[in-house]
Amino acid sequence: MTATVDAPRLLELYELMSVIRGTEKAAHDAFLAGLVKGTTHLAAGHEAVAVGASAALRPDDYVFATYRGHHHAMARGAAPAECLAELMSKATGVCQAKGGSMHLTKASAGMLGSYAIVGAHLPLAAGAAWSALLRGTDQVAVAFFGDGATNIGAFHEALNLSAVWALPVLFICENNLYMEYTPISSVTAVEHPAADRAAAYRLPAEVIDGNDVVVVADAVGRAADRARAGGGPTVLEAQTYRHFGHSRTDPATYRPAEEVQRWLARDPLDVASRRLSELGVPDQEITAAAARAAGVVADAVAAAKSADGADPAQALTDVWADGGHQWRT
Amino acid sequence: MTATVDAPRLLELYELMSVIRGTEKAAHDAFLAGLVKGTTHLAAGHEAVAVGASAALRPDDYVFATYRGHHHAMARGAAPAECLAELMSKATGVCQAKGGSMHLTKASAGMLGSYAIVGAHLPLAAGAAWSALLRGTDQVAVAFFGDGATNIGAFHEALNLSAVWALPVLFICENNLYMEYTPISSVTAVEHPAADRAAAYRLPAEVIDGNDVVVVADAVGRAADRARAGGGPTVLEAQTYRHFGHSRTDPATYRPAEEVQRWLARDPLDVASRRLSELGVPDQEITAAAARAAGVVADAVAAAKSADGADPAQALTDVWADGGHQWRT
Amino acid sequence: MADLITYRDAVADGIAREMRRDPAVVCLGEDIGAAGGVFKTTVGLQAEFGPHRVRDTPISEQAIVGIAMGAAMTGIRPVAEIMFSDFLACCWDYLANEIPKMRYMTGGQVTVPLVIRTANGGGLGFGAQHSQSVENWALAVPGLKVVAPSNPADVVGLLASAIRTDDPVVFFEHKGLFASRGEAAPDGHVVPLGEAAVARPGTDITIVALAATVPLALAAADELAGSGVQAEVIDLRCLVPLDMAAVLASVRKTSRLLIVEENPYQGGWGGTVASIVADEGFELLDAPIRRVAAACVPLPFADALEDEVIPTTPKVVAALRDLLAY
Amino acid sequence: MADLITYRDAVADGIAREMRRDPAVVCLGEDIGAAGGVFKTTVGLQAEFGPHRVRDTPISEQAIVGIAMGAAMTGIRPVAEIMFSDFLACCWDYLANEIPKMRYMTGGQVTVPLVIRTANGGGLGFGAQHSQSVENWALAVPGLKVVAPSNPADVVGLLASAIRTDDPVVFFEHKGLFASRGEAAPDGHVVPLGEAAVARPGTDITIVALAATVPLALAAADELAGSGVQAEVIDLRCLVPLDMAAVLASVRKTSRLLIVEENPYQGGWGGTVASIVADEGFELLDAPIRRVAAACVPLPFADALEDEVIPTTPKVVAALRDLLAY
Numbered sequence A, B: 001m002t003a004t005v006d007a008p009r010l011l012e013l014y015e016l017m018s019v020i021r022g023t024e025k026a027a028h029d030a031f032l033a034g035l036v037k038g039t040t041h042l043a044a045g046h047e048a049v050a051v052g053a054s055a056a057l058r059p060d061d062y063v064f065a066t067y068r069g070h071h072h073a074m075a076r077g078a079a080p081a082e083c084l085a086e087l088m089s090k091a092t093g094v095c096q097a098k099g100g101s102m103h104l105t106k107a108s109a110g111m112l113g114s115y116a117i118v119g120a121h122l123p124l125a126a127g128a129a130w131s132a133l134l135r136g137t138d139q140v141a142v143a144f145f146g147d148g149a150t151n152i153g154a155f156h157e158a159l160n161l162s163a164v165w166a167l168p169v170l171f172i173c174e175n176n177l178y179m180e181y182t183p184i185s186s187v188t189a190v191e192h193p194a195a196d197r198a199a200a201y202r203l204p205a206e207v208i209d210g211n212d213v214v215v216v217a218d219a220v221g222r223a224a225d226r227a228r229a230g231g232g233p234t235v236l237e238a239q240t241y242r243h244f245g246h247s248r249t250d251p252a253t254y255r256p257a258e259e260v261q262r263w264l265a266r267d268p269l270d271v272a273s274r275r276l277s278e279l280g281v282p283d284q285e286i287t288a289a290a291a292r293a294a295g296v297v298a299d300a301v302a303a304a305k306s307a308d309g310a311d312p313a314q315a316l317t318d319v320w321a322d323g324g325h326q327w328r329t
Numbered sequence C, D: 001m002a003d004l005i006t007y008r009d010a011v012a013d014g015i016a017r018e019m020r021r022d023p024a025v026v027c028l029g030e031d032i033g034a035a036g037g038v039f040k041t042t043v044g045l046q047a048e049f050g051p052h053r054v055r056d057t058p059i060s061e062q063a064i065v066g067i068a069m070g071a072a073m074t075g076i077r078p079v080a081e082i083m084f085s086d087f088l089a090c091c092w093d094y095l096a097n098e099i100p101k102m103r104y105m106t107g108g109q110v111t112v113p114l115v116i117r118t119a120n121g122g123g124l125g126f127g128a129q130h131s132q133s134v135e136n137w138a139l140a141v142p143g144l145k146v147v148a149p150s151n152p153a154d155v156v157g158l159l160a161s162a163i164r165t166d167d168p169v170v171f172f173e174h175k176g177l178f179a180s181r182g183e184a185a186p187d188g189h190v191v192p193l194g195e196a197a198v199a200r201p202g203t204d205i206t207i208v209a210l211a212a213t214v215p216l217a218l219a220a221a222d223e224l225a226g227s228g229v230q231a232e233v234i235d236l237r238c239l240v241p242l243d244m245a246a247v248l249a250s251v252r253k254t255s256r257l258l259i260v261e262e263n264p265y266q267g268g269w270g271g272t273v274a275s276i277v278a279d280e281g282f283e284l285l286d287a288p289i290r291r292v293a294a295a296c297v298p299l300p301f302a303d304a305l306e307d308e309v310i311p312t313t314p315k316v317v318a319a320l321r322d323l324l325a326y
């Protein structure tokens, strides 16, 4: 396939993926160090999906992600420091530490939230797409979701309605072979849980290499063009793999070692750096990008750690649009 | 196709369909006369689906129906009198007038209920099928549902899980072209809302003539055989048409006259009686069956009308298995 | 005297007024377009505003409210219809977990200005799955405003506020009131959310009511007036915001409180009202607080049975007599 | 002294005891099999009873409880897990409209003996969609029994009753208690549904608590004991059946009532308890009825914020002091 991403742009994407990878590792360390409460779902391994898609989208497009959404927040422009601060319950968190790891949101960048109920955000993306039609813009909306989300009712309702209304929405499945600890293949009869369902709604679908940022950018670009032109939704199933366990300290022992090795050998960072070399980008430029990324992450960790803790007074604000939480006189 | 239903059996089925038709007309009259409260959803026109399916099922199989379920209750063995009594709020109602038209249930005949939340009963039928597997019987379970039910989440979840667990369950859609007042084609992108979705679960599907009781019996028989043999679920889409409006006094003016005429010309009673003639059954035997049916209905109407009204004391019984409704000491 | 209109017609009127005022207001739901809604509460809207602003949906309650939410987050003010309030259970995740939490959990980054309208309540013989009063479900979710008008003018005035507020609102239209008539709302009529109305002033006992229990309470009050008792009837209009100031002010005057609610006693909204009065109004009370609510049973089909389960005028009268005799 | 086990282990123990006793008992849910459940509350079950009786499901909450219902109607006694209680919203139609109504609306033709287990409650920093206390949702539905144990022995004993009853039960396991330890349940241990426990006897004030608020109430009572005040702590154990006899008996003794609940104040179960006492126990009271409940906000992520929202020992102590000083 012809890469529509040129070398300078690919180097940028590589650097952004490196920032995300570094931030995820930092989040993991912070969790192990007791600095992160609750749970985290790291996206290390999934970077190419988020970065490739964002590269193909416009700043005014809308993105909806899952509880495994750090990569999408950062790909759309949330700063690593504000994401880490959120995880560490700091006042500087992107959601003021009211959301946490599972709910990273950067509305000003069109990143309209991370949702922790599997599948719930697919209709929301459809709604944002409908809104674009109603307002007469040519924005598109994207829902990213896991393979496991393809078996819940909201998936079906969202795809059907989006198809019938020809909404400018992209449904992008990050198929990483597993739900929490159970393989998707054990609970789904078709091989491609998202793509093989598209025909049920007369929607076009593609199964793509989710670890190749260029492939993702191309596919998303095509689908977004079609959507903007009134061609309706597309289902994309990006095949990928998570490097960490499902959440927190899950060692993911349920995954065969051979499978893990096979996928680690297809690390999206390596795939991108091989592409860069093939495009003639000198090694030292690639290394320099990785070093810049490491610097960004180190600064972000330092900033997050040194930030003030969340302000308890914030607990009772912003339930209502007037800023308060009063429900009675 | 070879009819597996011989003439004497077909005459029985014809008579049963006539009883159902007559009872539905009686229900309509009773509604207009103010004898029925709330709402009714008449199944006149759909008789062949219920009677054909029941003819192919065993008495120990399970059937789950919708709020448009009078025909399924009677096809499985509920007496017209107890159904009409239920509609008329009588103590002799099949659910003691606690259920009403939308909830006819005859558990002793394996008719496990009529459900008024669209799509909700599909997982229940899957559950009854799972129960048969767990208990080591070869019973099958059947969910009947409308075309409109194919767009709700529970449909998707039920079909997926049933497919993966290879449950002995049949999903039979009565596609009558409309939801309440809106055509299914306006809210579904595929032509066959049920059958065209089966592939998304790797399930076999068939679109059948739902107005021909023999066709229905054959298709259900094949699907039930497969299910009993461990072959898992089947999706059947029976094309049919309702003779009355959606509910109550709906005149169904949203339906083109030509369409109505075309379907009335394919009245399941006429289709069956033509088949009977073709099989050499003399006209007078067919007329006699119809007359017997009319007699049954007339008796049922009389019995329902003369029965005692529901006993108010029943309002507070049978919430709990101990027969009571106490929730506190 | 002002024109009389039905509660049913007031719904379409109230929506139309807002759609004329603000092009961002759109409607969606099952059979709301050409059919005008199964309760005929959206008659005329599609003809006036077109099929893009008044849109029929598949039978997909999750998609309906989910798409409304996504649209509300991006500049639209959707008015979504869930045909019967019982079906809110089919999309409860959106009402409980998504819509009301989005603003808070993003630290105020996002607002969700939408209205979910639904036909609530019993008394019409629709049976267990089409007759429930579930306003208490919505009350239990932080982040939802909860409105339940009792008369046509309030329908219009409260719809205006519900559609204009930037917060999500669940708007309960009572099936038993659709055919009832009342004064038409004047032009520009707006009833603020969270202001109860004194539906009938009185001095001897306070009856707190909502939606269809308001006429019940009024009928009971009328009956008692014959014996010289003046009951004050407070129409809450909203459960969130809840006008407890109005309730406490009335109890300060009457010292006696009866709450009449159609939802079941256990978990019913009256428990919240009663507990506030039992705390903050403890010293005002000369008698126990009583609640007439639905029995702990699913709603039965037959009239004779349904009357045993939900509040009726005789039950309200009996409870009033009891409390007055205390 | 008896062995100590965790609340978490007691869940698997309680289920295993019933599965050994009755072959009709089966389990289903997400990741409950080989993985032993995300909270490790089903560890060992699949190994002992095999993959047919302990079955992993897709992420399909409606199918999970729907299939459980269909199986329960036909001779099986399913124990279905909904991973976090917040996700009950995804299958609320089954809990609100199907499971609890089937028996009633068929005139008693069908029984639905099933248990829906779920991890409930906050305090662990799981954020707004994984931390809610929603026992009040279940309370509001006629036809559901509602159980919420506070200690390991009760987990086992109440699970036994829940699985054996022919009625549907929602069984709330509190996430904040999973790691807590208590005495192991003796063989054959059965705790009847609807019998509250006196977790701490006292004479001066009654604290009514449930699940994780029981240890809170006990800690607060201990703190007050230092100042010579003896608080009685009632562990309700169940919301349905609700042991109001135990509550009223305690208030008869103490004349003061504090209710401590983790669900939000508005619509919380304490409102129901309070309103019954404000009616039937009006003459027993020497002070207002107070409730310590969650604030009307979604649950925030950060600990420092979450503590502002849900009940804590200092809040309970302050409320007790207030009422005692009345």
Ligand SMILES: Cc1ncc(C[n+]2csc(CCOP(=O)(O)OP(=O)(O)O)c2C)c(N)n1
Pocket (backbone or CB within 6 Å): A068, A116, A117, A118, A119, A145, A146, A147, A148, A149, A150, A152, A174, A176, A178, A179, A180, A246, D030, D059, D061, D083, D087, D090
């Ligand atoms: C409705 C619902 N059910 C269950 C869960 C618990 N849960 C969280 S993540 C997860 C697995 C999701 O798998 P998948 O969709 O493949 O996404 P991945 O985690 O692999 O990115 C489950 C079951 C949930 N959050 N929401």
Ligand SMILES: Cc1ncc(C[n+]2csc(CCOP(=O)(O)OP(=O)(O)O)c2C)c(N)n1
Pocket (backbone or CB within 6 Å): B068, B116, B117, B118, B119, B145, B146, B147, B148, B149, B150, B152, B174, B176, B178, B179, B180, B246, C030, C059, C061, C083, C087, C090
């Ligand atoms: C979840 C839900 N949404 C909406 C309704 C209201 N409703 C009742 S019947 C019906 C149309 C159903 O159409 P279809 O499935 O085709 O069945 P038919 O009535 O044609 O037999 C609708 C929308 C409902 N009962 N349940």
Ligand SMILES: [Mg+2]
Pocket (backbone or CB within 6 Å): A146, A147, A148, A174, A175, A176, A177, A178, A179
């Ligand atoms: Mg996955």
Ligand SMILES: [Mg+2]
Pocket (backbone or CB within 6 Å): B146, B147, B148, B174, B175, B176, B177, B178, B179
């Ligand atoms: Mg139909």
